[in-house]
Amino acid sequence: MAYSAYRRQLNRSDEILHSSVSFNYHTLHFKNVQHIPLNPTAPLVKIKNASSITLDKLTLSNVIGNVTTSNQKIKVTEVKGEEQQNSDYEQYFSSFFENLEGVSEEEKNQLSELVKAALKYNEDYFSSWTSDKASMYYLQTQEKLNLIADNVAGGSIKEQLKAITKQYTNDKLKQIVNTSLETYQIIYDRFKGKGGPYSEIAKQMKNAIEEIQNGNHADQISQQQLSQLFSDLNTNSSFQIGYEKIMRGYKEIQKRQLGKYWNTFSEADVDKTINMLREDWNNFVSQFQMFEPYRVSIGSQSRIDMKI
Numbered sequence: 113m114a115y116s117a118y119r120r121q122l123n124r125s126d127e128i129l130h131s132s133v134s135f136n137y138h139t140l141h142f143k144n145v146q147h148i149p150l151n152p153t154a155p156l157v158k159i160k161n162a163s164s165i166t167l168d169k170l171t172l173s174n175v176i177g178n179v180t181t182s183n184q185k186i187k188v189t190e191v192k193g194e195e196q197q198n199s200d201y202e203q204y205f206s207s208f209f210e211n212l213e214g215v216s217e218e219e220k221n222q223l224s225e226l227v228k229a230a231l232k233y234n235e236d237y238f239s240s241w242t243s244d245k246a247s248m249y250y251l252q253t254q255e256k257l258n259l260i261a262d263n264v265a266g267g268s269i270k271e272q273l274k275a276i277t278k279q280y281t282n283d284k285l286k287q288i289v290n291t292s293l294e295t296y297q298i299i300y301d302r303f304k305g306k307g308g309p310y311s312e313i314a315k316q317m318k319n320a321i322e323e324i325q326n327g328n329h330a331d332q333i334s335q336q337q338l339s340q341l342f343s344d345l346n347t348n349s350s351f352q353i354g355y356e357k358i359m360r361g362y363k364e365i366q367k368r369q370l371g372k373y374w375n376t377f378s379e380a381d382v383d384k385t386i387n388m389l390r391e392d393w394n395n396f397v398s399q400f401q402m403f404e405p406y407r408v409s410i411g412s413q414s415r416i417d418m419k420i
Contacts, residue, residue, distance in 0.1 A: 200231045204280045208272065215269070223264060223273075229399055230256035234392050243288050243331045244338070245385050248362060250284040251342045252389055256396050263402060285335050289324060292331050296320045330369070337365050355393075355408050359386045 209224045230253060237249055257277040261270045300317035303310040323329035341361040345354040366382045367374050390410050397403035 200280065201228055204276055205231075208276055212269070223260070223269075226260045226264060226400070227257065227273075230260060230396060232396075234388075234395075237388050237392055243292055244334050244362075244366065246288050247285055247335050247338050248385070248389060249392070250281055250288075251338055252393060253284075254278070254281040255342060255345060256393075259397075259403065259406065285339075289329070289331050289335070292329070293321065293324045296324070334365065334369065338362065351406050352408055359389070362386065 205224075205227050209220055209227075212220055212223075215223075234249070238246070254277055257280075258274060261273040261277065265273050296317045300314050300321060303314040303317070306314070320329060324332065341358045345351070345358060363379075363382050363386065366378070370378055387410060390408050394407050394410070397406045
C-alpha cells in the first residue's frame with residue numbers, strides 16, 4: 113500500500129489491543145509492539161500489551177508499519193525462495209514445456225532453464241514489503257520472461273510464452289491486492305462494533321475494503337500506473353533508456369502518493385528499492401551471455417541521460 117493510503121486508514125488510531133491476525137508464508141507472534149511510522153514526523157501508532165498478534169511478516173510493514181518489540185516471542189515460518197520458484201514454474205510453465213512440440217529437447221531444456229532463472233525468488237528484496245514494491249518486482253519478472261520470449265523463443269512459441277507470462281503477472285498483482293483485502297477484513301472484523309479509536313479503525317478498514325471491491329483502491333490505481341510504465345519498455349531497442357524511464361516514473365508515482373509526507377527518508381527508501389530492482393535485474397541477465405547487453409547501471413553509476 114502507498115504510504116499515503118496507509119496514513120489515511122490508520123493516522124487517527126491510538127492503540128490496538130489483543131489482536132490476532134494470520135497469513136500464509138510468514139507468521140510472527142510478539143508482545144508490546146510499538147509502531148514506528150515510515151514518516152518520522154507523523155504521530156505514533158502504538159500496539160500495547162498485545163497478547164497475540166500473528167501477522168504475515170511481509171504484510172506487517174504494509175499495514176502496521178515498521179515495528180520495534182520488547183518481551184517478544186517471534187515465530188517465523190516462510191516459504192524459501194527455491195520453493196516459491198518451483199511452485200510458480202509448476203503452476204504456470206511446466207505443462208507448457210511438457211507439451212511443447214516442434215523443438216529439440218536441447219532447445220526445450222534451454223528455454224525451461226531460462227524461465228526457471230527468471231522466476232528465481234529474491235528473498236533479500238522481500239525483507240520488507242509494500243504493495244507497490246511487490247508489484248514492481250513481479251512486473252520486472254514479467255520483463256525477464258518477455259526478454260526470453262523475444263530473444264530465444266520464436267514464432268508461435270514466443271506468443272504462447274508471452275501469454276502465459278501475462279497470466280502469471282496478472283495473478284501475482286491480484287494476489288498483492290488480495291493480501292491487502294484480507295488484512296483489512298481481519299482488522300475490520302476485530303474492531304467493528306467497538307468504541308473510541310477502534311470505531312475509527314473499523315470505519316477506515318471498511319472504506320478500504322469497499323474501495324478494493326469497487327476497483328478504485330490506491331493499491332489498484334498504483335498497479336495500473338506501474339503496469340503502464342512497463343508496457344512501454346522495448347526489449348529489442350534502447351532498453352537502458354526505457355528502463356531508466358520506468359525507475360524514474362516509479363519514483364514520481366511514489367512522490368505524488370506521499371504528497372506532503374515525501375521527505376529525505378521516504379526518498380532514500382524508494383531509491384533503495386530502485387537499486388534493489390537494478391541489482392535483481394543484473395543478477396538475472398549476467399547469468400547468460402546473450403543477455404549481457406541488457407545490463408543496467410546501478411545507483412550513481414547510471415550513465416543514461418534522461419533528456420535524450
